[in-house]
Amino acid sequence: MTVAAFMLGDEILFVLGGLALFIFGINLMSDSLKAAAGNKLKMIIEKSTNTPLKGIFVGIALTVLMQTSSGTTALMIGLLRAGLLTLPQSVGIIMGANIGTTVTAFIIGLPVADYGLAMLFVGVIMTFIKQRKVHHIGGILAGLGMIFVGLNTMSMGLKPIASTQAAESMFLAFSNNWLLGTVFGTLFTTLVQSSSASIGILQRLYALNAEGIDSIALTGVVPILLGANIGTTITAFLASLGGNTESKRAAFVHILFNVVSAVIFLIFLLPYEALVLWFETRYLQPYSMLTIAFAHAFQNIVMTFILFFFIKQMIFLAKFFVKDKFEKQIPEEMFDEKLIHESPVLALEFVKKAILYMGSIVKDYFEIAREYSFKENSKLVQEAYTHEMMIDTYDQKLHDYLIKISQTGLDPKDSLKLSRDLDTIRDFERIGDHLTNIVEFFVERYQESQLLSEEGGRDLAELYQVLEDMLNHTLNCFETNSVEVAQHVVELEDVVDDMEEKFRYRYIERLKNGDVTFVIAANFADILANLERIGDHLLNIASSVIEPMYIPQSIAVPKPHEVDKDI
Structure with missing residues (x-):
């Protein structure tokens, strides 16, 4: 034989x-x-x-x-x-x-x-x-x-x-x-x-x-x-x-x-x-x-x-x-066009629930990206792309649904709420894009066997923790319309900016001292930049709770390193 x-x-x-x-x-x-x-x-x-x-x-x-x-x-x-x-x-x-x-x-x-x-x-x-x-x-x-x-x-x-x-x-x-x-x-x-x-x-x-x-x-x-x-x-x-x-x-x-x-x-x-x-x-x-x-x-x-x-x-x-479990669910009435004609205001309320559900998907994606940042796992990459598809689909569906609601003739207050919702879903979609960038950066790093240094790992873990607090508070303030919670998000965004700048400087110093090797996958600064941009989009959502007519700072006066590369 x-x-x-x-x-x-x-x-x-x-x-x-x-x-x-x-x-x-x-x-x-x-x-x-x-x-x-x-x-x-x-x-x-x-x-x-x-x-x-x-x-x-x-x-x-x-x-x-x-x-x-x-x-x-x-x-x-x-x-x-x-x-x-x-x-x-x-x-x-x-x-x-x-x-x-x-x-x-x-x-x-x-x-x-x-x-x-x-x-x-x-x-x-x-x-x-x-x-x-x-x-x-x-x-x-x-x-x-x-x-x-x-x-x-x-x-x-x-x-x-x-x-x-x-x-x-x-x-x-x-x-x-x-x-x-x-x-x-x-x-x-x-x-x-x-x-x-x-x-x-x-x-x-x-x-x-x-x-x-x-x-x-x-x-x-x-x-x-x-x-x-x-x-x-x-x-x-x-x-x-x-x-x-x-x-x-x-x-x-x-x-x-x-x-x-x-x-x-x-x-x-x-x-x-x-x-x-x-x-x-x-x-x-x-x-x-x-x-x-x-x-x-x-x-x-x-x-x-x-x-x-x-x-x-x-x-x-x-x-x-396959038994029922307690899970986050979108309202059954969501995307029902009959509801738009019967009660556009009620349809707008269901949109808010759907946006919160979209936010929960973003939160799950954030956890996937964080876990993959510290441990290679091909299953997490597939999960990441699935979550990206889910977020993109929600962005498109909610956007189209909100446009149809806007055509019914809302009063100024509800019209303002609708505009805020459109900005919010865009910010969540952008966060999903940045999380995808981060996952792909780490795919490159793992392919090149470019693991995080001990100091780099500590810096990244610290930044992820602050962003997690920001994300939780952002979802909270959007759901409850709490200006106090939203103010806390604004404070945390300043912390994220300072941390990104400090950690980027530390990384450059490690490169100068030869503590880390520069290769094609030496993209630690890009990872930090994407995390900082996530903080900016969370700030946009929280700021619209504080002031519904808020214009995102990155649009009004963008900083050089804050220009959205994925637009």
Whole structure:
């Protein structure tokens, strides 16, 4: 066995390298599609999912557009965590995403793989063009080309491997044992976190039979296919960790849907296999890759149709297993446009509650950034980007909602309150941007193994503590309209300014004395500047409580180091 593995070393590398190209191509195409669509993806989800049926179509469209059900469910989980999507709405998206992801298998099965290198070449050339649309289209083409090149590379390695006695024994075991195939499909897809990759390999293996190589039979393919559908739920599960109750329930529904689908089709495994074989014999060539695509699509479409009538029961089970916890929640009436026409003043009150909820997300993000500043943890980086998306979404939603309220004709007092609210959400959004900058600065530092010096760590911890007090008092004064608490925020902002200046001077002295090494990631001064700017935005919020007509000092007379670089 060891000798065989050694002799097939190059072939194994072809398979692993091809798989890496395939997964990278999927991610590149997905990222380019999302970048081309911009924030429209989130808006589509929010505005078009008021019923589960609409959610299904949105889930299909988004997954076809993004070429990844994992990306759709992760985006959906983010909106659930922000409280901008309900559990019933998300169930439809989950079902639609399962149908949409089958399109990738059909693309793989099309006879265009020979053009993969041409697509890759043209796509890469286009990515050098700075024009945004052309650049993103280039990324899409390059990703698609990489998928086909990866598949062809895998095929070069799979042919000799599939011809070995060990492979034939394994294929025979899968064909004779549905449980083994299902478990393997689940574990492999969980490992690579891409059902498209699992199914792509299956399609190539199955197609080898047409070349005279006794590869895996249809009876072995179908259970692995069902297992792959279970394994793909890992992304939604991971995205829900650390989230609110609703996001965890959505992940539960996603797992439940795919597990129930697999179980039902395993019960009717023989008729299912017979149907797939009939379809291949009637409409396709023997051992066509499109056979696997059809089997995948048939399962997801049929189960979506069946389980659509059991959405309430799935939600009931999700609520039974994932219990309610006391959590911050936005008011249910938030963003209800009917309320604007019925009572714009009441709508304005709900806006205040939503802004406080946005502030609580900012506070959570602040804690994530602080923790990451002192200890590297890749999970915290993902949490950071999720919180940034949540804050940006709230900024846009609240801004649009407030503009609609302003058009109803408020009295001067309420109009003043609305203007203050617009400034407040902008300040919270800016704080989120600065926290993202800080996280990215520390990503650079960790990549360069540029750890904080002992003195630098103490300075940073001290500054974070003062800013935490500022943030807590800012949220307090905004909620209670307490001028006294707001005055305390103003006092603390002076402390932050003094600390930033003092700590920056200390850092320069450490550089001069050689106590710290200057490298690319020597960005301690930039980190201090971003923290100081957070203090400025907190000052703006508190000052508007003291004086509603307050003009932010950074706008009236900006200091040189206070100019907002992220505008």
